[in-house]
Amino acid sequence: MILAVESSCDESALAAFDPARGIVRETVSSQAAAHEKYGGVVPDLASRMHLSALPLLLEEFWDELPAVTRVAVTRGPGLLPCLSLGIACARALSLSLGRPLTGVNHLRAHVHSSFMALHAADPAGFAAAREALLPHLALVVSGGNSLLVELGRDLAMRVVARTVDDAAGEAFDKGAKLLGLPYPGGALIERLAADGDASRHRFPRGIPERADLRMSFSGLKTALRYQLEKLSDAELRREMPHLCAGYQRAIVDQLTAKTDSALEAGRHRSLGISGGVANNASVRSAVGKIARERGVPLLAAAPSHCGDNAAMIAFAAWADAGLPTDASVTPEAQLAVDRT
Secondary structure, three states: OEEEEEOOOOEEEEEEEEOOOEEEEEEEEEOHHHHHOOOOOOHHHHHHHHHHHHHHHHHHHOOOHHHOOEEEEEEEOOOHHHHHHHHHHHHHHHHHHOOOEEEEEHHHHHHHHOOHHHHHHOOOOHHHHHHOOOOEEEEEEOOOOEEEEEEOOOOOEEEEEEEOOOOHHHHHHHHHHHOOOOOOOHHHHHHHHOOOOOOOOOOOOOOOOOOOOOEOOHHHHHHHHHHHHOOOHHHHHHHHHHHHHHHHHHHHHHHHHHHHHHHOOOOOOEEEEEOHHHHOHHHHHHHHHHHHHHOOOEEEOOHHHOOOOHHHHHHHHHHOOOOOEOOOOOOOOOOOOOOO
């Protein structure tokens, strides 16, 4: 059994994974309410809350500790003070239990999270079922990252495309802040957009050339700010659903256009979507449409495993290839998705 710790940002999480049974137990403690008044995550506050939350969460796992054969932990990317707290907790568990420690790259775990349902359906047949779906194209969209990653037949990962500036989730949250919506605002934009007309307000698509797989979302926020400067308070209230719909459509269109272009070569046998933005119904539906049109199965991470969670860390510690296992795990500030 693998016991995993996740603390890369503002969620403290633990999970236990048994390769023969799947996720045995998992729990997440969110800090969203504490950071709301600041309009974003405050790293020092987040790390202090991890220090308080992780020991309490661990109490829920006492019964599983005797069966633990390995401890896994998120080593990055993320907020360094938060990563340090999680790594310290995991190292203490590793030493006290006498079990090896594995550091897992957070983004690699997001890629593997799309396969968790496949494992849950048939743990014994998972390896063969996964092999039939490789090479796999993964769209990872979250608050801090937006990228397309290829998972090859040898389980090596290669970054196909990434954003050159902001991530899609950041565009949602910062756009919501411009609109006067509380943090985290991505879900509120989605909710308001459901009653809006996306054609009323046209926003730019960053790097629109189809052959260029790079993504860009910084100009989208600037366009929204300029649009808002033209509106009175009364007009803003009236146009809010339409602004949200148009803004969301611009994000969805860019993600789907780049994903579809990457699939065009026909080398991928499956498409995955994961990360916090994968919980957006419009994003998930649009990516599903692309998968159907390209004739490949869609592997979508479960909603509970799209955001930061320890279950995907535990699963990746087992499912990933070539992860180092040692006691010298340190925080990683850089993207390690390319590394095999």
